[in-house]
Amino acid sequence: MQPACIMRTPGLLRRSSRFLFRSLRRTLDNGPAAVPGATNGQEVPSRALDHVSRPTSTGAGPEELEGKSVADLITERQLLAAFEQLRHLETRLVAEKASRTFEQDPTGFARRAMDVCLHYDALASEIDAIVNETLGPDGVDAAALAELAGVVRAEEEAHPEPPEDGDFLRTPRHWRQHWEDAVRRSAQERVRSAGPGEAPGAAEGGSALAQVLTELGSLVRRDLQKVQLEVHPVYAAAGFPAWETYLRAFHGAVAQRLQELAHNARGCEQLYVLLDWAANVYGSPDFLGAQNLALSSEPLPPLLAPDVWARLESEYTNFLETKIASCFDGILQLEQSRWADAEAPDVLQGRYHTPLSFDVHMLVAEHVKAAGAISKELEATTLQICARALGLFLPRFEKAFLESKAVNEPHLGANINACEELRTGLLARFPGSFKELEKPLVAATCDFQNRLLRGLQGDVQPLFRVLCTKAWLTQDVLQPLMDKVVAFAGHLERVASPWAQETLQEVHRYVVREYLAHVLGRRERFRGVERLTGSQKMGQDAQAIGNTFQGLGSEATWLGQAIPCVADILGETYKDDIQRHLETLIRSYPDIRRDHVLAILSLRRLGRRRNQRLLQHAQELLRAVVKAGGPRAAGGHVLFEEIEVPTSVDVLITCI
CATH class of the missing domain: 1.10.357.70 (Exocyst complex component Sec6, C-terminal domain)
Incomplete structure (x- = not known):
């Protein structure tokens, strides 16, 4: 009966069995040879590995530690001791094979070799289990991590290179790679556990996606802090680069999760939340929450592939163009409601004031700042979108006002002030992007000024008629x-x-x-x-x-x-x-x-x-x-x- 831990990785069992029978085929093809102490046709029983699965009743040999079997040692996570016993058995089995002891009993050799392989697989399975439990709620088992690092290094020293004769027993087990794969799987499982399984729909807006990303960021930050402060020191003592391995594993897992979220992201809010989280939250130097914790000493691959990032920015700018145009529609509606209510403009700092300039400045500044936090390219594109939208808004605003019943000196003065504030403010802050709007703004201001003058001229024109008349003389x-x-x-x-x-x-x-x-x-x-x-x-x-x-x-x-x-x-x-x-x-x-x-x-x-x-x-x-x-x-x-x-x-x- 095999130990329970052996059954954790059936893939490893199949792989070891495949190597085993391939090696046996080569052994049988070499033909019979004399076995010391045996005659032709005599069976040589294979009892050397009986103690591997159960304790012996006699005194402890080199294969045992205080009467414990390899399976017991693995179960108790005394991995290095278990490996030393397996290594001793492997060495003896290889020597017996070389001395042609099993020429008359290849089945016995197969049973003993299979037993060794199964226990090697059990050790590999235990490596998986330790990695999976490392970031779990029960805390870090420093002793188990030390055993893991020790057994990986011991196996590398025992099997530095594949044997020339292709003997599967002495083939490197690649447990370091196995450990790295286990770390990657653990990181992927951890990352997938954050937030709902599916990406939020477009109808849920950016808040649901922001919640998913917040949970994801908290989990990754918490796990990496745990790795840096608790896991890495234990591995480092054994010469294991645990920090870089875990970091790249989590980075890859986050990248994969973000790719999935990006595929389903819809709407301006969701797209921006995704871009902002990637650029400013995860990409922040203090993402891990401590100055002495750095993300990586070497550059990590892009969190989002360049083509995916470009697609997200393109879709975001398309949605943004519609959103900004809608915002300008809202500004115009607010102004029209004030005109309809016959509200006199406010006087601020001795000037007629309308919220128009403030609203436009806030609209532009908010979106440009948000885009600039992601990339300079997106900031420049957003500026162009705002400039185009404002250029389309100005003639609409002017036409709507001049056709309204609110055309009087205070409102005309307020609109002149608003256009002047936009001209000086936007050109001073964004000289390159809004330079082309200077002429439309000046033209709109001149139109308001001319309407202001025409109002006065209409009032005083009749008064000139009495000039140079008899009444004028007196x-x-x-x-x-x-x-x-x-x-x-x-x-x-x-x-x-x-x-x-x-x-x-x-x-x-x-x-x-x-x-x-x-x-x-x-x-x-x-x-x-x-x-x-x-x-x-x-x-x-x-x-x-x-x-x-x-x-x-x-x-x-x-x-x-x-x-x-x-x-x-x-x-x-x-x-x-x-x-x-x-x-x-x-x-x-x-x-x-x-x-x-x-x-x-x-x-x-x-x-x-x-x-x-x-x-x-x-x-x-x-x-x-x-x-x-x-x-x-x-x-x-x-x-x-x-x-x-x-x-x-x-x-x-x-x-x-």
């Missing part, structure tokens, strides 16, 4: 217009400074331009005292306009001479000085045209020759301006170019 008709400008400028104080100043200067230019357009386009002319009064009135209006905009902070000082020059030409009593005023006007505003000069001269009743002389001189000045590069060369300011002058009878008379 009343302060400009004050209501300037009151609206001051109220409008109050909103600009809550707009980002570059756009607020630019808008204020544009309002300043608009007021001066419209004032001149009404002066030059009027059909009736003042004569005598009214002309002088009108000139004085224009001077007063010019001063009021200049003082108001200066008080508001406008930096468009170049507009200050336009109205006074026309007023001086209108009220100049010494006609020879009109040319001087005209020269000042043309040099200050090189965008003025001949039509404008004719309209200005038509305000006065000058003689034909004087008009011709002034027109000729003005044309020479205008040609000099064109030769010097035109209006754009003189600071790029535009004023008269946008003033349309109607052709009146007075202008025609002036031309003639």
Whole structure:
């Protein structure tokens, strides 16, 4: 009857039996030989191994230890002692075979050889059992590990190389490789025990998969810490590289489990959880939880094969593109709900504020940071996705807002501020990826600015109609217009400074331009005292306009001479000085045209020759301006170019 431990590895039994009968075939083929102490045809009983399976009744021999059989020693895990007995029996059996003792009894040799092989297999099976129990709940059996290491090394010393005659008894058992295989199987079983047997479905999202990976990480960390602190020192004393073996075994098992999870991973959350765990949890230097524990002194193979990693990143970015587009849809819906509720924008740090900029910054920063934690390549791809999505979002947002009922100064100012924050913030943080968005952001800001200006222009346009009328000569008709400008400028104080100043200067230019357009386009002319009064009135209006905009902070000082020059030409009593005023006007505003000069001269009743002389001189000045590069060369300011002058009878008379 064989010991129970022998039956643990039937594969080893079959392998040993195969070697045994192959060796026996060679022995029988060699033919009979004389056996000392035996005659031809005499049977030689094989009783030498009876004690292997049961204790003998006589005194202890070299095959026994305190009366214990090899099977008992294996059961008690005295592996080295059991191996020494088997080694002694093997040596004696090989010697008897060499002396042709078994020529007449090959069956006896087979029985004894089989018994030795079975007990070798039992030792190998016990190695499996010790490895399987090492990381179990009962703790580490240091004595068993020491016996395991000792018996493996003893077997390697006893069987360093295969014998030249192919004798299976002296063939190396490769127990070190057997031990490494057992460690790998143990690691695979341990890793598979973490989390559910199947990968979570897509409907469960990333939380279920994250739980599986958390359990997996905890188990691997706990087991490797146990190996490093308890198992490795015992093996190291016997010269066994247990740490590297266990580490690579667990690494391979984790890689296999992760490949299975990756195959079934679906959805943006699951894909990211998988990539993040592989890159930042398992790949972290402090994964084992102690600085003195290192993952490996040599590089380990990739946890995920490069093609699998590339596939996961590709699928993740595809899902991410849809998710980010959906996030921008949500941002637009939130803004539309605020517009529908007629909510006034908040004022933060003296500026109109909408959550738009904050939401976009958070959206981009969150996804870019998450992607950057996995790889630089994924970070760059995520930036491109965010930039494309924002580029598609801007025109939709602008169109939706301008078509809503919330178009007013506070909301327009808030949107201008939001676009400016996005432009400066995103370009400063991600200069390469969002550079192409600078133009769309500036274009959207300009559209909001133009809508803001059109609102003011619609309010003040009717107030210009009373200029250069009889009532204008005696009343302060400009004050209501300037009151609206001051109220409008109050909103600009809550707009980002570059756009607020630019808008204020544009309002300043608009007021001066419209004032001149009404002066030059009027059909009736003042004569005598009214002309002088009108000139004085224009001077007063010019001063009021200049003082108001200066008080508001406008930096468009170049507009200050336009109205006074026309007023001086209108009220100049010494006609020879009109040319001087005209020269000042043309040099200050090189965008003025001949039509404008004719309209200005038509305000006065000058003689034909004087008009011709002034027109000729003005044309020479205008040609000099064109030769010097035109209006754009003189600071790029535009004023008269946008003033349309109607052709009146007075202008025609002036031309003639």
